[in-house]
Amino acid sequence: MIISVASGKGGTGKTTVAVSLALSVGYCNFMDYDVEAPNSHFFLKPAIRNEQEVTIKHPYFLTETGADFTRCAEFCHYNAVAVAGGKVIFFPELCHGCGGCLLVGPPGAVREKDVVIGRIKKGIVDPGINFFMGELKPGYMRTISIQVALDRLIQEDELVIIDSPPGTSCPMVFSVKDSDFCILVTEPTPYGLNDLLLSIEILESMNVPYGVVINRDGIGNGEVESYCKSKNINILLKIPYEQGIAESYSKGVPLVRHDESWIPVFRSMMEDIKKQISVKKENEEK
Numbered sequence: 001m002i003i004s005v006a007s008g009k010g011g012t013g014k015t016t017v018a019v020s021l022a023l024s025v026g027y028c029n030f031m032d033y034d035v036e037a038p039n040s041h042f043f044l045k046p047a048i049r050n051e052q053e054v055t056i057k058h059p060y061f062l063t064e065t066g067a068d069f070t071r072c073a074e075f076c077h078y079n080a081v082a083v084a085g086g087k088v089i090f091f092p093e094l095c096h097g098c099g100g101c102l103l104v105g106p107p108g109a110v111r112e113k114d115v116v117i118g119r120i121k122k123g124i125v126d127p128g129i130n131f132f133m134g135e136l137k138p139g140y141m142r143t144i145s146i147q148v149a150l151d152r153l154i155q156e157d158e159l160v161i162i163d164s165p166p167g168t169s170c171p172m173v174f175s176v177k178d179s180d181f182c183i184l185v186t187e188p189t190p191y192g193l194n195d196l197l198l199s200i201e202i203l204e205s206m207n208v209p210y211g212v213v214i215n216r217d218g219i220g221n222g223e224v225e226s227y228c229k230s231k232n233i234n235i236l237l238k239i240p241y242e243q244g245i246a247e248s249y250s251k252g253v254p255l256v257r258h259d260e261s262w263i264p265v266f267r268s269m270m271e272d273i274k275k276q277i278s279v280k281k282e283n284e285e286k
């Protein structure tokens with residue numbers, strides 16, 4: 001069972017919810033798909049046991065052959081190759097490793113090599129949480145390649161909690177695509193509602209069931225709650241805006257460690273989610 005935790009924008013408390021859920025239910029695989037800015041490890045403090053590099057293929061150009069690489073520059077959709085004054089210039093951060101310039105370039109004058117674009121870290125967290133985190137190297141834009149490497153580690157027969165990247169662009173879509181359920185975390189503000197609507201649109205187009213967690217409840221207005229009620233969207237949980245919660249977050253202390261009375265609340269939310277997943281499966285089988 002895969003549960004993803006997403007939000008239409010950063011800073012809503014998505015990681016707070018993902019981490020607190022994992023610590024409350026225990027015995028799960030926690031996967032940080034926010035590979036451009038992973039931060040769940042600040043809260044979970046995993047003991048890292050293993051690291052693997054993620055590589056992609058980059059071309060290199062044998063300029064000493066005197067070959068003309070103009071076709072490579074013309075072909076490259078990502079403008080990663082340019083030819084100026086008879087010299088070839090390669091912009092590695094723009095290269096998507098498609099291999100196209102090898103195919104269209106002068107035969108034998110373009111080769112490939114492995115380039116490290118990031119890494120996957122594996123560790124453990126008490127109680128019984130297997131921790132996986134992707135990390136994209138600064139300067140590279142191959143977010144999805146790191147997420148693909150994480151995808152290979154998913155064990156669908158176990159409980160998997162995915163901390164998705166914020167926003168509604170490709171990395172978020174990729175991270176929720178196989179989810180049995182997505183928890184959308186938002187704030188009760190007009191901005192929060194706007195970003196929530198964008199996230200909902202994506203999940204509905206992908207047929208991924210979802211529910212909403214309202215974080216920092218008490219600030220802003222009641223538009224998010226009114227909207228959810230009007231559309232019959234399940235509000236899974238409301239986390240109040242409290243100075244103590246904000247302070248513990250700033251110190252890297254998860255909500256359920258700051259106040260253990262939240263543990264049964266998150267467990268109950270998980271039971272609620274399981275019921276919704278079962279209902280969806282039953283409806284699909286009819």
Ligand code: SF4
Nearest residue numbers: 076095096098099101
């Ligand atoms: S491998 Fe693809 S993306 Fe990279 S430089 Fe060649 S054509 Fe461009």
